[in-house]
Amino acid sequence: MTEQGLYCEAGDFYIDPWLPVPRAVITHAHGDHARWGCDAYLGAREGERVMRTRLGADASIRLVDYGEPVDLLGVRVSLHPAGHILGSAQVRIEHHGEVWVVSGDYKTESDPTCTAFQALRCHTFVTESTFGLPVYRWSPEAAALDEMRAWWRANAEAGRTSVLFAYALGKAQRVLAGLRGTEVGPIYTHGAIERLNRDYRDSGIAIADTVYAGSLARGHDYTGGLVLAPPSAGGSLWLRRFGAISTGFASGWMRIRGARRRRAIDRGFVLSDHVDWPSLLAAIEATGAERVWVTHGYREPVVRWLVEHGIDAEAVASRWEGEGESELQDLGVAGEEIVA
Amino acid sequence: MKDFAALVAAIDETTRTTEKVDAMVRYFTNAQPTDAAWAVHFLSGERPKRLVPVRRLAAWAIEASGIPDWLFEECYTAVGDLAETITLLLPDSASSIERPLHVWIEEHLLTLANLDESGQRQSILASWLALPARERFVWNKLITGGFRVGVSQPLVIRALSRVSGISEGVIAHRLSGTWSPRADSWTSLVAEQTRDADISKPYPFYLAYALEDEVESLGEASGWQVEWKWDGIRAQLVRRQGVSSLWSRGEELVTDRFPEIAAAAAQLPDGTVLDGEIMPWKGDKPLPFAQLQRRIGRKSLGPKILADVPVVLIVYDLLELAGVDVRHRPLSWRRGRLAELLASAGMKPNDSEPGACSEIFRLSPSIDAAAWQDVRDAWQRAREACAEGLMLKRLDGGYGVGRRRGGWWKWKVQPYAVDAVMIYAQAGHGRRASLNTDYTFAVWDGGALVPFAKAYSGLTDAEIRELDVWIRRNTVEKFGPVRSVKPEQVFELAFEGIQPSPRHKSGVAVRFPRIARWRTDKRPEDADTLATLHALMSTPPRES
Numbered sequence: 001m002t003e004q005g006l007y008c009e010a011g012d013f014y015i016d017p018w019l020p021v022p023r024a025v026i027t028h029a030h031g032d033h034a035r036w037g038c039d040a041y042l043g044a045r046e047g048e049r050v051m052r053t054r055l056g057a058d059a060s061i062r063l064v065d066y067g068e069p070v071d072l073l074g075v076r077v078s079l080h081p082a083g084h085i086l087g088s089a090q091v092r093i094e095h096h097g098e099v100w101v102v103s104g105d106y107k108t109e110s111d112p113t114c115t116a117f118q119a120l121r122c123h124t125f126v127t128e129s130t131f132g133l134p135v136y137r138w139s140p141e142a143a144a145l146d147e148m149r150a151w152w153r154a155n156a157e158a159g160r161t162s163v164l165f166a167y168a169l170g171k172a173q174r175v176l177a178g179l180r181g182t183e184v185g186p187i188y189t190h191g192a193i194e195r196l197n198r199d200y201r202d203s204g205i206a207i208a209d210t211v212y213a214g215s216l217a218r219g220h221d222y223t224g225g226l227v228l229a230p231p232s233a234g235g236s237l238w239l240r241r242f243g244a245i246s247t248g249f250a251s252g253w254m255r256i257r258g259a260r261r262r263r264a265i266d267r268g269f270v271l272s273d274h275v276d277w278p279s280l281l282a283a284i285e286a287t288g289a290e291r292v293w294v295t296h297g298y299r300e301p302v303v304r305w306l307v308e309h310g311i312d313a314e315a316v317a318s319r320w321e322g323e324g325e326s327e328l329q330d331l332g333v334a335g336e337e338i339v340a
Numbered sequence: 341m342k343d344f345a346a347l348v349a350a351i352d353e354t355t356r357t358t359e360k361v362d363a364m365v366r367y368f369t370n371a372q373p374t375d376a377a378w379a380v381h382f383l384s385g386e387r388p389k390r391l392v393p394v395r396r397l398a399a400w401a402i403e404a405s406g407i408p409d410w411l412f413e414e415c416y417t418a419v420g421d422l423a424e425t426i427t428l429l430l431p432d433s434a435s436s437i438e439r440p441l442h443v444w445i446e447e448h449l450l451t452l453a454n455l456d457e458s459g460q461r462q463s464i465l466a467s468w469l470a471l472p473a474r475e476r477f478v479w480n481k482l483i484t485g486g487f488r489v490g491v492s493q494p495l496v497i498r499a500l501s502r503v504s505g506i507s508e509g510v511i512a513h514r515l516s517g518t519w520s521p522r523a524d525s526w527t528s529l530v531a532e533q534t535r536d537a538d539i540s541k542p543y544p545f546y547l548a549y550a551l552e553d554e555v556e557s558l559g560e561a562s563g564w565q566v567e568w569k570w571d572g573i574r575a576q577l578v579r580r581q582g583v584s585s586l587w588s589r590g591e592e593l594v595t596d597r598f599p600e601i602a603a604a605a606a607q608l609p610d611g612t613v614l615d616g617e618i619m620p621w622k623g624d625k626p627l628p629f630a631q632l633q634r635r636i637g638r639k640s641l642g643p644k645i646l647a648d649v650p651v652v653l654i655v656y657d658l659l660e661l662a663g664v665d666v667r668h669r670p671l672s673w674r675r676g677r678l679a680e681l682l683a684s685a686g687m688k689p690n691d692s693e694p695g696a697c698s699e700i701f702r703l704s705p706s707i708d709a710a711a712w713q714d715v716r717d718a719w720q721r722a723r724e725a726c727a728e729g730l731m732l733k734r735l736d737g738g739y740g741v742g743r744r745r746g747g748w749w750k751w752k753v754q755p756y757a758v759d760a761v762m763i764y765a766q767a768g769h770g771r772r773a774s775l776n777t778d779y780t781f782a783v784w785d786g787g788a789l790v791p792f793a794k795a796y797s798g799l800t801d802a803e804i805r806e807l808d809v810w811i812r813r814n815t816v817e818k819f820g821p822v823r824s825v826k827p828e829q830v831f832e833l834a835f836e837g838i839q840p841s842p843r844h845k846s847g848v849a850v851r852f853p854r855i856a857r858w859r860t861d862k863r864p865e866d867a868d869t870l871a872t873l874h875a876l877m878s879t880p881p882r883e884s
Contacts, residue, residue, distance in 0.1 A: 133411075133415050133418055134407055134415060135418065135425065135429060137428075246354075255428065256419055256424070256428075256774070257352070258419070258421065258774070259774070262775065262801060263801065264355055264801075266355065298414070298418070300414075301414045305411065
């Protein structure tokens with residue numbers, strides 16, 4: 001780990017650096033992992049569109065298929081599905097028979113908007129720990145979607161508009177994929193989300209039809225609809241147009257009551273793009289790794305647990321942030337102007 | 341229990357008062373009387389006494405969830421709430437058993453007191469297995485004594501009024517004082533007949549809003565009564581049928597805590613209710629509030645403490661005269677009758693003795709203010725008068741119920757303010773769990789920073805999140821939950837009072853410190869010094 005980020009000396013490249021470097025391997029397009037300004041990027045082909053949106057149209061990005069090996073100064077590098085968002089990848093690094101895997105962010109539950117996580121054997125596993133405490137246990141995705149539908153229905157019957165906050169990249173599209181073909185609608189979107197919806201649709205991902213709220217006339221009646229907005233739109237003037245609303249938030253943090261209450265959100269839906277505690281432990285075990293580096297999240301407890309279970313583990317400081325803290329960076333620019 | 345847990349969740353999941361009231365109306369309409377009585381009890385902010393030590397509950401939860409102690413602690417720090425931590429860690433219940441709220445309370449909770457440790461353990465473990473997550477959370481809140489619901493008393497009263505068709509004022513009166521959660525209490529709470537016999541019952545307190553606009557916006561100064569705002573314990577003294585009851589604003593019966601007032605109350609005529617402020621008072625001056633706290637903190641009141649911290653009742657208002665509720669009468673009328681009443685009570689023969697009626701009951705002085713400028717001048721003098729500001733009351737207004745806008749205003753003096761550097765941070769609890777929201781602030785003493793105050797409030801949610809990220813990136817050391825941070829962030833702290841304190845490293849103790857502003861424009865070396873703080877003790881606060 002260096003000032004710029006996680007560095008592979010033999011291959012002279014960084015993984016998800018937070019400062020500009022000559023060569024960067026990118027695990028996924030969230031703002032805390034894919035930073036603007038590097039000379040050359042390597043990323044998974046599945047995520048091309050969202051990476052372009054994030055890194056700029058003229059960024060130099062080398063795209064590879066999942067599993068396709070690349071030789072960097074004699075180091076064999078390949079990207080493998082991480083199941084986090086569209087195009088997310090684990091980075092597998094092999095040099096003189098020694099294998100490292102850097103997870104980026106990942107989840108093992110299946111998700112219609114991206115290729116499913118693939119377990120890889122390795123000697124050293126670098127894992128995230130965003131939800132690395134046993135209080136974080138997810139119910140299946142279907143449970144959260146059912147709750148969302150019931151909430152929307154009750155609001156529609158009471159003449160209210162449902163405003164659901166979800167991270168603009170990944171979570172919003174996962175919700176839209178889950179609501180596709182259901183009775184929920186019409187679904188309106190904030191500009192920050194609509195632009196990424198376009199990227200997902202262009203990448204061949206089936207999601208529910210949406211109407212960009214910014215394209216509608218002033219005074220449009222939204223009653224009974226579902227509005228999908230990034231969390232940063234909470235409490236903003238932008239929300240005024242929707243009249244009487246009930247607010248919801250789809251995030252793993254909603255497992256904790258205090259996390260919902262301090263945002264003054266009416267309803268929390270536990271839906272995460274990260275592994276929960278049991279999946280995290282299972283994923284680590286499946287790698288067969290003899291050494292584990294634990295990055296962003298609940299590093300210390302996860303390391304202690306692993307050490308107590310006979311695994312050589314250590315906490316590694318990084319500037320990656322896990323679910324939601326990078327939300328403001330994810331938006332980049334104010335959402336309204338984005339869809340031209 | 342299922343319905344009650346659903347009610348708690350419904351209240352928790354909305355910030356709109358109409359929806360909270362609707363949820364309560366739905367619950368009370370369908371609940372059986374004993375359940376409804378317990379629900380009223382809990383919604384009114386009453387909590388069951390904690391019968392099992394928290395340490396034991398944690399130990400059993402650790403046992404049931406199969407994780408090590410340290411990991412439980414980590415989870416507790418992240419969640420910030422013991423009842424919730426336990427709820428989230430326990431395995432999901434396989435089969436739930438539905439029992440009414442009152443059965444859980446009367447047969448499972450209250451009976452814990454009669455069980456030994458192993459009996460309690462068995463009972464609690466069985467309860468956890470029997471309850472699904474939402475009910476388990478409410479149950480854990482009840483057994484940890486931490487039950488709190490996000491409704492104010494006026495909302496509960498509004499819901500009860502809608503369910504029963506009885507007016508809100510009558511419901512409020514029936515609920516004030518000691519109310520036992522029994523089926524017959526519920527029945528009489530919502531009963532049609534309005535003859536209430538309880539002789540000790542106080543009226544709901546009328547509370548003032550803080551004045552935000554210029555005082556001139558209140559119309560003519562001559563329409564207002566101006567009094568000092570005292571920093572004591574707001575109280576109501578009820579004298580009926582030879583019995584005296586002194587109630588604090590928390591509607592707690594405190595007659596025994598203030599024997600001087602109870603003794604003097606015997607001189608009041610039956611059917612009298614006074615509203616006033618219990619103040620520690622010696623000679624011709626009030627004592628600091630901290631002195632009164634010394635007295636409140638004691639289990640038994642010896643002659644020494646009674647002599648050291650004598651109290652008086654500064655009387656503000658007259659609510660009942662000769663057994664008749666006079667709250668609807670204008671303040672000018674009530675004030676006139678109050679002055680007559682206190683004068684005639686003071687005429688009793690034993691008035692010359694210490695502790696006599698006129699010594700204990702003091703009519704709250706009204707400040708002569710013909711024009712608003714006089715009021716402003718008085719406000720400037722408030723700290724000299726040992727008051728926290730002024731109270732403005734409409735002379736033609738009645739005595740209202742709860743906090744209402746318009747009739748009464750409090751106008752507090754400007755707080756003291758200093759610029760201080762944040763040196764420690766700690767995660768908060770409840771809705772602030774896993775965010776660093778509790779901060780310690782320091783001022784300069786030579787080249788060193790000396791901590792002098794902790795503050796928890798004053799920042800917006802967005803500022804708290806931004807500061808939290810900064811704290812995580814600028815932590816120097818961690819001592820358990822406390823982080824020391826680089827001394828770089830400067831905040832303007834406001835506080836109400838400052839006193840010498842040998843127990844604090846800084847030598848001063850401040851009252852009600854809170855964050856006034858995040859001074860991102862200031863560097864740490866621009867913060868104030870300990871000498872500035874010491875100088876504040878001898879001067880009134882700065883003007884703003």
